[in-house]
Amino acid sequence: MVFKGFKHGLTLLLPEEGDFSWIYNELKRRLDEASDFFRGASLTVVTKEHRFTTEERRLLEALCADHEVRMRLDSDQSPMLEEVKEKQAFVPTLMVKRTLRGGQRVEFEGNVVVKGDVNAGAEVLATGDIIILGALRGIAHAGAAGDTSAEVIAFDFHPVQLRIAGFIARPPENAPRSRHPEVARVRGEAIVVEKY
């Protein structure tokens, strides 16, 4: 039985072996030993293999409440994973390790990173962000499932057409050729392209 400290509180990692009565008594012993330390803390119990019954869960909560500890069960995810997930960094990302040429199309639920160019006549469609480590000369559609916070980033930004969620934009005629990376995002009711 191990306690670990994270910035949002304590985590109790239960061993894989051990029945409920052992867990209960061990936790009670620890809480009794250092009741001043635990008072007011929030405790996440990571159960892994254990499946508590409603009764067992109620008993654990009562024990924690006696020691003025807020307790919650987390049966499948470690708090670190959860923290990451809260920031939405766990969206799947597809890595395209080549240039997409005319007639080629990539469609993905998540983010897409292209290590190469997206040439005229090629198309990238993603429900998340699109990042192109090269020139964008074709069509990019980010946030294709309706996410207006999605972005398109490219080193060399010359799309035929750009789409984010339900918005469509095409570059102005005679647009000056920029030589720095740019990002496109939705601002208000339009797609705006600016220096990245």
Add this chain to the structure above:
Amino acid sequence: MSGKSIVVTSGKGGVGKTTTVANIGTGLALRGKRVVLLDADIGLRNLDVVMGLENRIVFDLVAVCEKKCKIRQALIKDKRFENLYLIPAAQTREKDAVTPAQMKELCDELRKEFDYIIIDCPAGIEQGFKNAVAGADEAIVVTTPEVSAVRDADRIIGLLQANELYEPRLVINRIRPEMVRKGDMMDIEDVNDILAISLLGVIPDDEMIIISTNKGEPAVMDKNSRAGEAYRNVVARLEGEDVPIMSLDNNHSVFQRIKRWIGM
């Protein structure tokens, strides 16, 4: 002996595939290589015309694939070179008269006899293209410095890579230096930027090409032709020699050249 088969392709029509096949093939023959030109443009054959061999055709590619004749019977020997041959396309059939498997088999047979098999691919991306690339070990993509031709070349490069021809090389045809200088034509760098494959050669626009094509005498044999010189360089590079891309603007005034040196 095990030769190399090279398909010459472009996607777009009229950019100079057949001219390139004729010139590369003749150029290699000039160097003493055993070369066979294979016209895969069934139904729209013209490599035989460019080579001046039209009136010698008896059997063709379809006849070979259908086993109606032996390969040897369909090989037409060139007028000028003992070591240069042509297998013409059929004119009265269509692209689907031949399958990729048959083309592969034919190339395997030809590889035993020749140093180079140069395949003239039809325009387009359909059956004819699939046939032409099926037996190829390498690919040459021909384009002209026009936006539409470069688009199609890009598409073709993608399709070649899907057919496991991962490193096609590029020939940029019909460059007009004076137009590039005025900014009216894409320059080599613009094309390279988009296609990003290795450059095999740059052929200047040259009226001699039209004359030589009509006469059935490839420009590569003409010592006075600028395009011919460019094709000789392409052939040298195919043979592994390190030849620099020739400067296209050597008829400048001295003043212009000085301006160029000091970066004006």
